[in-house]
Amino acid sequence: xxxxxxxxxxxxxxxxxxxxxxxxxxxxxxxxxxxxxxxxxxxxxxxxxxxxxxxxxxxxxxxxxxxxxxxxxxxxxxxxxxxxxxxxxxxxxxxxxxxxxxxxxxxxxxxxxxxxxxxxxxxxxxxxxxxxxxxxxxxxxxxxxxxxxxxxxxxxxxxxxxxxxxxxxxxxxxxxxxxxxxxxxxxxxxxxxxxx
Amino acid sequence: xxxxxxxxxxxxxxxxxxxxxxxxxxxxxxxxxxxxxxxxxxxxxxxxxxxxxxxxxxxxxxxxxxxxxxxxxxxxxxxxxxxxxxxxxxxxxxxxxxxxxxxxxxxxxxxxxxxxxxxxxxxxxxxxxxxxxxxxxxxxxxxxxxxxxxxxxxxxxxxxxxxxxxxxxxxxxxxxxxxxxxxxxxxxxxxxxxxx
Numbered sequence: 177x178x179x180x181x182x183x184x185x186x187x188x189x190x191x192x193x194x195x196x197x198x199x200x201x202x203x204x205x206x207x208x209x210x211x212x213x214x215x216x217x218x219x220x221x222x223x224x225x226x227x228x229x230x231x232x233x234x235x236x237x238x239x240x241x242x243x244x245x246x247x248x249x250x251x252x253x254x255x256x257x258x259x260x261x262x263x264x265x266x267x268x269x270x271x272x273x274x275x276x277x278x279x280x281x282x283x284x285x286x287x288x289x290x291x292x293x294x295x296x297x298x299x300x301x302x303x304x305x306x307x308x309x310x311x312x313x314x315x316x317x318x319x320x321x322x323x324x325x326x327x328x329x330x331x332x333x334x335x336x337x338x339x340x341x342x343x344x345x346x347x348x349x350x351x352x353x354x355x356x357x358x359x360x361x362x363x364x365x366x367x368x369x370x371x372x
Numbered sequence: 373x374x375x376x377x378x379x380x381x382x383x384x385x386x387x388x389x390x391x392x393x394x395x396x397x398x399x400x401x402x403x404x405x406x407x408x409x410x411x412x413x414x415x416x417x418x419x420x421x422x423x424x425x426x427x428x429x430x431x432x433x434x435x436x437x438x439x440x441x442x443x444x445x446x447x448x449x450x451x452x453x454x455x456x457x458x459x460x461x462x463x464x465x466x467x468x469x470x471x472x473x474x475x476x477x478x479x480x481x482x483x484x485x486x487x488x489x490x491x492x493x494x495x496x497x498x499x500x501x502x503x504x505x506x507x508x509x510x511x512x513x514x515x516x517x518x519x520x521x522x523x524x525x526x527x528x529x530x531x532x533x534x535x536x537x538x539x540x541x542x543x544x545x546x547x548x549x550x551x552x553x554x555x556x557x558x559x560x561x562x563x564x565x566x567x568x
Contacts, residue, residue: 311386
């Protein structure tokens with residue numbers, strides 16, 4: 177049984193965490209990206225399907241490949257971010273199930289059922305994208321997630337010849353708090369929740 | 373700038389956190405459910421759209437309403453869980469944007485664009501479901517998320533006459549570690565990630 181984390185952790189993960197548009201000039205090394213994956217990978221997915229695939233776009237060359245897919249409002253901040261993560265999912269994820277979920281024939285639940293494949297990959301790949309955001313915050317990093325871009329262009333530039341499809345993007349680095357916008361409000365418990 | 377959380381927090385949120393099938397006989401009171409929402413609500417969504425809606429199914433009567441929608445493998449454990457959260461999303465979420473994202477006319481991006489409405493609600497409602505899982509773990513609670521159920525039956529039983537659609541379920545409580553299955557492996561960094 178676990179005790180609650182402390183208030184400082186609640187603040188870092190949720191209450192004071194913000195979506196950053198600008199980042200400090202401080203690079204992210206390979207070890208930090210490995211540490212990030214090695215935390216987020218433990219988050220739960222349906223039948224341990226783990227469909228998410230991540231491209232950490234860091235080099236100038238890769239940023240230039242990403243550039244034509246970005247919407248105008250997301251262009252400058254993304255080109256300047258230390259890393260932009262392409263959160264994607266592999267529609268062939270079920271081929272890994274004999275290893276990832278070995279106690280039953282889970283592969284057969286999916287093979288040939290394109291609707292279930294698409295829904296499972298999108299839902300669980302998205303969950304894993306959220307795990308990555310929270311793992312980044314746990315590591316003291318900051319995120320700027322976005323869905324304003326041309327998915328087909330990203331898929332062509334980064335995933336041609338595969339069944340991997342882009343989902344959303346996350347700018348990643350150490351945020352610059354001087355460039356934050358005022359925070360928007362959230363729905364109240366009564367507006368978003370019901371106890372039945 | 374934040375420092376990384378400590379190893380105990382990494383363990384509680386990710387490394388030692390597990391999907392629980394059975395829970396201790398320990399109820400969750402209203403205050404705990406409010407505390408959970410008041411943490412998770414701060415997680416980022418596209419244009420602060422916050423499409424997720426949550427039903428905390430706790431009473432015997434509400435559990436009985438949920439029962440016919442559950443798949444056989446999820447039936448017993450869900451009926452016995454202290455609370456089962458229906459993670460849903462409101463396809464009318466964009467009507468709240470004048471308040472949630474007031475500095476531009478974000479409502480007009482969505483109204484009439486059914487594909488964008490569906491994709492945005494599903495993606496961001498799923499992100500919020502993941503935030504709820506991580507917020508629960510931060511509070512010392514345990515989760516058992518599931519997508520094996522009949523969404524249409526849940527929608528009819530809980531959301532009739534609305535544009536709210538169920539996404540997935542999360543059993544919630546204080547887990548019983550004696551009833552855990554062995555942990556399945558995850559994909560390696562090299563299998564799931566690429567640094568470009």
